[in-house]
Amino acid sequence: MKKYRHTLLVAFVIICLIQVVPANAATDEALALLKQAGQRYAKAKAYRIEAITETSSTSELSREWQKSFATVAEEPGNRFRYEVRSANADSIRISDGKTEWIYRVAEKAYTQHPTSADGPAISQNVMFADMEESHTMKMRKTLADETDAYQSAQSLPDEILTFNGVKVPCSVIKAGTNDLKKPAGAGTVSEKTFWIDKSTGAIRKIVAHDHGPKMMAPGFTEDTDTTELYPVVQLDTQLPDSIFTFAPPQTAKLVEKFKDPFGGEDLTGQPAPAFTFKSEDNKEMSLASLRGKPVILEFWATWCLPCVASMPEMAELYKQTRDKGLVLISVDEDEDAKVASDFLAKKNNPWPNFHDLGDIKKAFSQTALPYTLLIDPEGKIVFSKIGSSDDSLSDLRAAIAKLGPEFASVAQPTPAATTK
DSSP states (O other): OHHHHHHHHHHHHHHHHHHHHHHHHHHHHHHHHHHHHHHHHHHOSSEEEEEEEEEEEEESSOEEEEEEEEEEEEETTTEEEEEEESSSOEEEEEEESSEEEEEETTTTEEEEEEOOTTOOOOOOOOSHHHHHHHHHHTHHHHHHHHHTTBSOOEEEEEEEEEETTEEEEEEEEEEEGGGBSSOOOTTOEEEEEEEEETTTOOEEEEEEEEEEEOTTOTTOEEEEEEEEEEEEEEESOOOOGGGGOOOOOTTOEEOSSOOOTTOOOOOTTSBOOOOEEEOTTOOEEESGGGTTSOEEEEEEOTTOHHHHHHHHHHHHHHHHHGGGTOEEEEEEOOSSHHHHHHHHHHHTOOSOEEEOSSHHHHHTTOOSSSEEEEEOTTSBEEEEEESOOTTHHHHHHHHHHTTOGGGGGGGSOOHHHHTO
16 A cells, blocks of 8 residues: 555656646747747848738727738848838838839829938828838837747647748747736736747747727727738848839829828918918908018817927927017817917917918818918918928928028027927
8 A cells, every 4th residue: 555655656746747847948948939039030131021910909899800911121231122001001112222212002103212321211100001101111120029028938839830832830939918028007918829930930920819908998998819920031031132123003103292191282382372360359460461471370279189299399499480580370270269269378379379260271271280381481381291290390490491591590499499
């Protein structure tokens, strides 16, 4: 009986060792494999990656599904190619190192200009098309960074993926919220599974599930499932010149710039409309009476967060230029004129504001907020900007600086403006 018990004890110890020790070793091996994959992307100097992404999001009151196709390729010497096709974007950006082309498929139009020494500029606009293009441009870095986000991971059984009829044996690694180096946000639970090509160490598939607070909807939670497939992954491989060559389709036309994405008319270079502004107390101000002075026309609303956020620097700009003769007129698009006037009264902004009943918007082709126009002393519109980005006010300052030597110092914000 004692011998039997001793045998059982030994067997139990062996089973525990089999279950615990290899599990820890497997965890370390899984994390090492995941990090090695990320380092391959981080160190790649020349690469080409194609991605197919499907995302579905479900909350208590909504359900969404999206699919996108993206290609990113880069080589030293400012040679690059970025393609994205989705419900929000359909564009191609290519550089052969000397010339950069941007082709908007739906518009059948493309731009052409010398490639910047700094490489492609990533848009800071919040429009979906710009966001998707920026995400595509950052694809390699994103893949490198997200594999480095974990401090532990688990191995799953190997699997074979098939791309274009070619079988790709893969190691499978899973990591979740508890494996992250930094804690996730409150109420957020996530899980990702990575398929890593056994022969190249490249990531060929990622499946993610996230559960957490719904963005911009306090009190609601959302479940998001994302599948990313990478049919083509070439890291540190010489790429053919054809990837970085653009041959415009016969139906495409070369343009100086693309149409306003909001659909409004670009008034740059046109004479400003002959318009007379009327205040609530029947005071009038005509643009004709301001001839000889540059005029900034700023459309805004209290409910427009970018409009309100830009006001401190706009006030600093006005303070810097009013003694030089520049006139600033704001036009609010609030439903109630009193809401805007009360808001401005608290801000003590010294420039005149007019409430729009619809005629001002129509006269100046305003379709979205914020909307800024700069009219030169001859009455010609020399700057037109819809929407907000990090460069909006700096571009406006640059346009003002071109009006004459007295405005040259306006190109850069004052220290007071940069600290706001």
